[in-house]
Amino acid sequence: MNEENIAVFAALAEPSRMRMVSLLRSGPLSVGEIAERLQIRQPQASKHLKVLQQAGIVEVEADANRRHYRLRAEPFQELELWLTGYRELWNERFDRLDDYLKNMPD
Amino acid sequence: MNEENIAVFAALAEPSRMRMVSLLRSGPLSVGEIAERLQIRQPQASKHLKVLQQAGIVEVEADANRRHYRLRAEPFQELELWLTGYRELWNERFDRLDDYLKNMPD
DNA sequence: TTCGAATATTCCTTTACAGGAATATTCGGT
DNA sequence: ACCGAATATTCCTGTAAAGGAATATTCGAA
Numbered sequence: 001m002n003e004e005n006i007a008v009f010a011a012l013a014e015p016s017r018m019r020m021v022s023l024l025r026s027g028p029l030s031v032g033e034i035a036e037r038l039q040i041r042q043p044q045a046s047k048h049l050k051v052l053q054q055a056g057i058v059e060v061e062a063d064a065n066r067r068h069y070r071l072r073a074e075p076f077q078e079l080e081l082w083l084t085g086y087r088e089l090w091n092e093r094f095d096r097l098d099d100y101l102k103n104m105p106d
Numbered sequence: 107m108n109e110e111n112i113a114v115f116a117a118l119a120e121p122s123r124m125r126m127v128s129l130l131r132s133g134p135l136s137v138g139e140i141a142e143r144l145q146i147r148q149p150q151a152s153k154h155l156k157v158l159q160q161a162g163i164v165e166v167e168a169d170a171n172r173r174h175y176r177l178r179a180e181p182f183q184e185l186e187l188w189l190t191g192y193r194e195l196w197n198e199r200f201d202r203l204d205d206y207l208k209n210m211p212d
Numbered sequence: 213t214t215c216g217a218a219t220a221t222t223c224c225t226t227t228a229c230a231g232g233a234a235t236a237t238t239c240g241g242t
Numbered sequence: 243a244c245c246g247a248a249t250a251t252t253c254c255t256g257t258a259a260a261g262g263a264a265t266a267t268t269c270g271a272a
Contacts, residue, residue, distance in 0.1 A: 010119035013112055014260085025191065031219055044261065046220055051259095065218045065269040073196040080189055083182060085131065090179040120230085137249055150231065152250055157229095171239040171248045214272090221266065228259080236251065242244085 005082075008075045011055035016040055017048045021057060021071065028061070028070035111188075114181045117161035122146055123154045127163060127177065134167065134176035 012018055019038055023029065029037075035045035049069055052058045057075050061068045118124055125144055129135065135143075141151035155175055158164045163181050167174045 006119055006121060006124055009115045009124075013116035013119045015112060016260095018112055018115075025195075032217090041262080042219070043221080043263085047260085050220085062269095065267095067219065071192070071195055076189060076192045076195055079185070080193075083186055083189070086177070086182045087186075089131075089177055089182055122230095138247095147232080148249070149233085149251080153230085156250085168239095171237095173249065216271090218269080219267080223264085224262085226260085228257100230257085232254085234253085237249080239246100239248085241246095
């Protein structure tokens with residue numbers, strides 16, 4: 001993971017934002033819905049969403065005066081890729097996983 | 107990933123620490139070696155290593171007045187596990203990976 | 213075109229954290 | 243016991259980021 005992707009870790013290193021990401025797993029939500037479910041104020045929700053957006057973790061779709069935020073796949077894929085460099089840490093069980101990933105059909 | 111593991115993301119969200127982690131992939135190193143390779147001063151190296159240690163990312167082994175820091179596998183395993191909850195984001199290719207992980211022999 | 217709902221932004225204050233410099237600690241060798 | 247090497251800790255300072263409150267913006271509906 002390169003220096004530019006440190007923003008992803010920084011963005012996730014905050015409880016409200018981590019909860020936002022978890023919340024958005026089940027689909028896009030508006031700012032108001034997010035603020036309500038996380039029990040935080042709307043401006044804070046907007047601010048946190050901006051951070052997540054700048055880190056590339058979420059993207060926005062405008063719908064009238066609503067903004068629907070959804071998770072982007074890329075940072076998670078990159079995280080997955082980054083982790084492959086550390087699989088050798090635990091056991092040979094994941095050597096087989098590495099093989100599987102390498103040979104996996106697209 | 108629960109609130110306590112946010113410390114892992116916070117620890118990795120700093121360039122020097124990220125480079126330390128990458129450096130330690132090839133094996134344990136002493137504080138002096140780490141400081142030298144990363145071109146930072148020894149006290150900063152010690153401080154960063156302390157953060158990594160408290161996040162559970164590294165562990166220490168004392169050898170006389172040297173301390174050898176090594177990566178721990180657990181946080182990476184937990185990250186791997188956490189990511190599985192986001193694999194559905196990209197494509198069905200990883201549904202098969204999920205199956206593989208579920209059925210993988212121990 | 214005006215109003216209210218939804219969202220973004222600004223300003224302010226407080227707190228956390230990083231780096232620098234100095235110092236403390238701990239160990240083996242002599 | 244003492245010295246130097248290796249490491250940890252403390253103190254200080256600057257900066258970035260978070261939350262609160264207020265305000266700005268943007269949109270559809272009437």
